[in-house]
Amino acid sequence: MKSLYLSLLLLLFAASTTLAQSLVAGTITDTKGESLPGASVYLQGTYDGASTDSLGTFGFQTSEEGELTLIISSIGYHGEGQSLTLPGNHENLRISLKEDISQMEEVVITAGAYQATDESRAVALKPMDIVTTAGALGDISGAIRKLPGTQPAADDGRLLVRGGTSSESRIYIDGMSVQSPFATKLPALPTRGRFNPFLFKGITFSSGGYSAEYGQALSSVLILNTKDRRAVPTTEISLMTVGAGAAHEQPWKRGSLALRADYTNLQPYQGMMNSERDWQKAPRGWNGQLSLQQETGAHGLWKTFAQYSSNKLAFRQKEPFPGVPDALNLKNDYFYGQTGWSGRLSDTWKLRGGVSGSYNLDDFITDLGNRRTERNGLHAKLVAEHHLPRLSLTSGTEWLADRTVESLSHDSLSTSSEVQSHTTAVFTEAQYRLSGSVSARAGLRYQHMQPSGSHGLSPRLGLAWQAGEHSQLSAAYGTFYQQAEAEYLLAENSLAPYEAAHYILNYQWNKSDRLLRVETYYKSYDRLTRTLSGMPENTGEGFAKGAELFWRDRETVKNLDYWVSYSYTDTERTYSNFPVAATPTFVSKHVVSVVGKYFVRPIRTQFGTSIQYASGRPYDNPATEAFMDGRTKPIFTIDLNAAHLISDQVVLFASVTNLLGYDQVFGYRYADTPGGMLRQAIRPDAPRFVFAGLFITLEKKSTEELLNQF
Amino acid sequence: MKTILTTLLAILITGMTYAGNYEVAMQKALTQLNEADSPEAFTSTAQAFDRIGKVEEGEWLPQYYAAFCYIRAAFAEGDVAIREKHLNQAMVHVEAGLENEDNSELQTLLGYAKMGQITVDPMTRGPQLTPEVMQALGKAIQMNPENPRAYMVMGQMKLGTARFFGKGEEEACGYITRALELFGTEEVPEGSMQPAWGQHYTTQLAGTCTEILAEKGQ
Numbered sequence: 042m043k044s045l046y047l048s049l050l051l052l053l054f055a056a057s058t059t060l061a062q063s064l065v066a067g068t069i070t071d072t073k074g075e076s077l078p079g080a081s082v083y084l085q086g087t088y089d090g091a092s093t094d095s096l097g098t099f100g101f102q103t104s105e106e107g108e109l110t111l112i113i114s115s116i117g118y119h120g121e122g123q124s125l126t127l128p129g130n131h132e133n134l135r136i137s138l139k140e141d142i143s144q145m146e147e148v149v150i151t152a153g154a155y156q157a158t159d160e161s162r163a164v165a166l167k168p169m170d171i172v173t174t175a176g177a178l179g180d181i182s183g184a185i186r187k188l189p190g191t192q193p194a195a196d197d198g199r200l201l202v203r204g205g206t207s208s209e210s211r212i213y214i215d216g217m218s219v220q221s222p223f224a225t226k227l228p229a230l231p232t233r234g235r236f237n238p239f240l241f242k243g244i245t246f247s248s249g250g251y252s253a254e255y256g257q258a259l260s261s262v263l264i265l266n267t268k269d270r271r272a273v274p275t276t277e278i279s280l281m282t283v284g285a286g287a288a289h290e291q292p293w294k295r296g297s298l299a300l301r302a303d304y305t306n307l308q309p310y311q312g313m314m315n316s317e318r319d320w321q322k323a324p325r326g327w328n329g330q331l332s333l334q335q336e337t338g339a340h341g342l343w344k345t346f347a348q349y350s351s352n353k354l355a356f357r358q359k360e361p362f363p364g365v366p367d368a369l370n371l372k373n374d375y376f377y378g379q380t381g382w383s384g385r386l387s388d389t390w391k392l393r394g395g396v397s398g399s400y401n402l403d404d405f406i407t408d409l410g411n412r413r414t415e416r417n418g419l420h421a422k423l424v425a426e427h428h429l430p431r432l433s434l435t436s437g438t439e440w441l442a443d444r445t446v447e448s449l450s451h452d453s454l455s456t457s458s459e460v461q462s463h464t465t466a467v468f469t470e471a472q473y474r475l476s477g478s479v480s481a482r483a484g485l486r487y488q489h490m491q492p493s494g495s496h497g498l499s500p501r502l503g504l505a506w507q508a509g510e511h512s513q514l515s516a517a518y519g520t521f522y523q524q525a526e527a528e529y530l531l532a533e534n535s536l537a538p539y540e541a542a543h544y545i546l547n548y549q550w551n552k553s554d555r556l557l558r559v560e561t562y563y564k565s566y567d568r569l570t571r572t573l574s575g576m577p578e579n580t581g582e583g584f585a586k587g588a589e590l591f592w593r594d595r596e597t598v599k600n601l602d603y604w605v606s607y608s609y610t611d612t613e614r615t616y617s618n619f620p621v622a623a624t625p626t627f628v629s630k631h632v633v634s635v636v637g638k639y640f641v642r643p644i645r646t647q648f649g650t651s652i653q654y655a656s657g658r659p660y661d662n663p664a665t666e667a668f669m670d671g672r673t674k675p676i677f678t679i680d681l682n683a684a685h686l687i688s689d690q691v692v693l694f695a696s697v698t699n700l701l702g703y704d705q706v707f708g709y710r711y712a713d714t715p716g717g718m719l720r721q722a723i724r725p726d727a728p729r730f731v732f733a734g735l736f737i738t739l740e741k742k743s744t745e746e747l748l749n750q751f
Numbered sequence: 752m753k754t755i756l757t758t759l760l761a762i763l764i765t766g767m768t769y770a771g772n773y774e775v776a777m778q779k780a781l782t783q784l785n786e787a788d789s790p791e792a793f794t795s796t797a798q799a800f801d802r803i804g805k806v807e808e809g810e811w812l813p814q815y816y817a818a819f820c821y822i823r824a825a826f827a828e829g830d831v832a833i834r835e836k837h838l839n840q841a842m843v844h845v846e847a848g849l850e851n852e853d854n855s856e857l858q859t860l861l862g863y864a865k866m867g868q869i870t871v872d873p874m875t876r877g878p879q880l881t882p883e884v885m886q887a888l889g890k891a892i893q894m895n896p897e898n899p900r901a902y903m904v905m906g907q908m909k910l911g912t913a914r915f916f917g918k919g920e921e922e923a924c925g926y927i928t929r930a931l932e933l934f935g936t937e938e939v940p941e942g943s944m945q946p947a948w949g950q951h952y953t954t955q956l957a958g959t960c961t962e963i964l965a966e967k968g969q
Contacts, residue, residue, distance in 0.1 A: 079794060092799070116836075273882040688916055688918070
């Protein structure tokens, strides 16, 4: 027996020492014959293998025997398998790998779109830029207005894109349409966006040619994506010259709840400033906000967001003017809420959907009469996405409803009217990677609109070509429909929707932290509302064409980040009360913006400046024969800001707009009186706005107790 | 009887040689890691661990070392775009390791990899990722209060923040001192595959600490 074990052991020992060692070696290349360094080459199911060197060669010893598969894997290439019989002579293998388009970075269609996200480095903007841009005053659209394609129009505050009016832009939060996203707009006073920029991690601003998923917007869409939940409980406190706020976020294992409350009151500030108006009640209000997130299943996420605000203001004009109320008192209540789910159903299928709703009530009391406008909006949407290696399909359906009730009263007379509009739409879009350097997108959107009962079919196309390592060309085309504004539908509910077509050509050059974009476009408008005859009718039309330039550089000077944007806009339209085609009053033909940020490390302070030049805006002087032939003088502003990091939890922020106090005239109003023609310049309420705030973030230190261990 | 014995023996021996192979392959890759001195060398070592990990699906160590090699490659890399790719690879292996076993060493690497991601774009990623780094490292210390590497990475992270704000160095250096003490008492048996890196770098960090605190004391 003993001898048997011994002989067995001996046999095994002998076998293991005489096991045949084979050498497996060779070269890995791509299909063009270029060597591939850094590829992993190994025998499947074994530890035996090696990585290719800088010349694409590899070699390793193996004692495996039999029929084995040699696997070669390299990021960006199709994994290749080759059968080998071992032991054997495999010392001169030559294997070429095919590029795997699905693993390569996608060629993104950049025509019309500016993206701000933290996820990719090669973007024009970062979400942080929204709050650090001088002159933006923490307002999302304030920062967007420093990008090409937009009008600065400091008397408006909303987005005015490529000759389009403010109603031609639509805002989305996590895919849901937001109705009344701006505070109530008053004549000659700018409004602000209602949403806190810190809510969002990703922002895409598209000035045209956007995807078939977006409708009911003639000129632009602003797509906001809310932040993911934080890892640790966080409390934030802000103390500002115009108010105060507090927020808390409580995360749990797979979800979180965030609450925020803000109070703003400009009374103390207005009291110190000399303004155009006599403020009896400077703008003031409460704002409350709730975000709830919960992961569901393996790959799903529910996000719910709600906001309520209540604002008041009252003023008297210091210099009364005929047709303009001497005294105005406004009360606004606003609620917005949305809830939605998004998630992966399988490796290739994704589903997302949700509902949003809004309620907006404006109560105006003026010496010319009272107006009460109630506006409700609803949006429901469901989208399915199918992602294959080279092809993505997105299809969905949505329903938008809008109800406006307006009550007017003057002395003892009162009238009330109501209008409802609905849009039902279905859309489908395919994005296809033709090759490693070409991507194409084709989409179709069908919509049915009430009360006019009209139908519309909108094709959307996009193409991007990676022309060189750092440069890319892209083009986009699309047609767009939008219902007439509620103010017109109230008077005439059969108004057909507006139509626009965009043609965009874009060149982009991007190398590490430098980005150049050149874009040119043509846009046509049809069926715009005209009010010449007293009743609104769809006989207006127009066009816009222009060229834009954007240059951003974060590299040349250490700690300096700046961008320059230029827009040339040539646009005319017949709409509203325009007797002939003319350029609207909010359009400056030339706009140049320079935004700079410089971080001074030793004092941990970032200084920011924004310099903007806008050529004169059109206005109509009724005394002259020609329509809209007046031009205001150009507007030139310099804004400054500074953010000082007191600690990693406390930031002191200060800013001033229009530092030099440049006299800005946005236009003129005229009135024919028995004493002759009166004229009044429209100016900002105050030449400058000065702001300071202290922002404190308190994070519960999960490691605090651990400190006591030593 | 004979056949049963023979079979048993054969199973035993093949089993032994198989287990031996894992150890041999790991030791070979660990030797390669000790000799690595460039981003390319670190990535090819990462691939060696990845090959072992593909065979030994239940082991956390191959995943751990693959992740560690990618992190080293990332920190040795000057081009931020490539650094980002290495860190993404590191995260894949940390997560694969955590699926096998949730332990202090893997949590340390998770914090380390996220710290690397902050360096790619500190201004925008810092606010979001800093708490996540702290959470992973806090968990690492909690899971094994004797893990010197958890204190080292925590110290390194805190030192970076402290130097930027010009305060809080004492706390950061407390972690580094503690790491150094723990390295002194850490027993690593000859030929062990358990993580044992970090002492050299901690000594360097401790030197920086001595300088900073001396300067502050003046």
